[in-house]
Amino acid sequence: MWQRIKTFFARVQTMSVKAMWMMIQKIHAESHVSRLFILCDMVWCAVHYGVGYLEYRVFGWVYIRGKKRKTFMTMQDNLRVCRLANDKAYLPLFEDKLQFNEKFREFVHRDFLDLRKASFEEFQAFCQSHPVIFVKETDGFGGVGARKLSASDYQAEPSCRALYQELKDNRLFVVEECVVQCEKMNLLCPASINTLRMVTVLAGGKPYLMYTLVRMGNGTKAVDNISSGGMYAPVDENGVIFKPAFCDKTGELYEIHPFTKTKLVGFQIPFYAQAVEMVFEAAQRVPQVGYVGWDVAMAEDGPLLIEGNTMPGYDMPQNYYHLRDEKAGILSRFQEVLGERLEAN
Structure with a gap:
């Protein structure tokens, strides 16, 4: 219980009251349950289960009561497994995508390049071998910053060199052959x-x-x-x-x-x-x-x-x-x- 209380206060410090109220409005519109009940139930679930208002909606807890809630994996449960x-x-x-590619190379099934180490000549050769490439950060999350590029547009040395420097400047060190789905x-x-x-x-x-x-x-x-x-x-x-x-x-x-x-x-x-x-x-x-x-x-x-x-x-x-x-x-x-x-x- 003490851990759940600590989690509750940690979330209170970082939460947006406006965002929480907007979520209550959404849940009310979907369920037709009173806003006051949803608010009180959210606070109860935050203290008792360590579940925030975003999870409350995803889990559909406005419809789920009692012992059923104990069957759900919470953030604390997930951290415990980790x-x-x-x-x-x-x-x-x-966590480092390039270390991952090296360790699991036989399962990755695609060519890749580490721009932290690769010379311009190696990058140019990679682009010449792979007409479409995918670039991303070594520790990126959620696809943010990832880009799919047509390497054939950068065959001339000036444009290829400019791309090489741009990727390094933006820390897009992971360069991969594009997966063909x-x-x-x-x-x-x-x-x-x-x-x-x-x-x-x-x-x-x-x-x-x-x-x-x-x-x-x-x-x-x-x-x-x-x-x-x-x-x-x-x-x-x-x-x-x-x-x-x-x-x-x-x-x-x-x-x-x-x-x-x-x-x-x-x-x-x-x-x-x-x-x-x-x-x-x-x-x-x-x-x-x-x-x-x-x-x-x-x-x-x-x-x-x-x-x-x-x-x-x-x-x-x-x-x-x-x-x-x-x-x-x-x-x-x-x-x-x-x-x-x-x-x-």
Whole structure:
């Protein structure tokens, strides 16, 4: 309880009262529950469960009461799993995208260059070999700053040298061969690489798949990140989307993609079984980091890794509109896999 109280006051210090009130208004409009009740319930949930107003809406707690709320994984639960499973000394292997590419080279399946070390001549040769490149920060988050470039536009030495310097000045040190997505995933959204977020936990040396989401672009950007306007949907154990996609930016659910018009519910993710095998193998490469969210893309010949995240989200897999009929969270799955180790941490 003391930890939850500390979390509550920490959130109070950083929260926006205006944003919270706007969220209450949204929830009221959706649920027709009184604003006063929602406000009081939010404060109660913040103190009792350590759940903020954003999570309150995502979890749909205006509709969920009592013991059901205890089935949800909270921020504190997520941090507890991170502390239990992930050794800080090994986190740079995941946090630095170039270190990640080196460590997991056999799963990355694309050429890449480290501009912290590469000479202009090496960069020029890379651009000549790869007509389309993707550049990003070594520690970027949410697709911010990432750019897809046509390297063929920079073949002349002056323009190529200018690009080389521009990327270095903007700390866009990660230069990668652009992933060519398979045609089946292009049906979701051809403008972006639509990735799976596959979360694994390593327990007793054995990897377990905790959940899978598919993220797709909205048709206007080259990234699928939720923070960049993309949307996400849950994927079942057979690789099938089983609920409509949700977009944080609009707050809307989509059974049909608004840009491509592809029917989402019932969509079969290609190469799903191979993707599960791949992340299980990758999960055992650095056993000191046992809780990872793997971003997986599907090329024409199968799955490949984009990156690994050592603090996977706990909110998206518990989106109220994506819950199964029992309307329960995912905490029990982590308790089942980690058992007493989680309770004692």
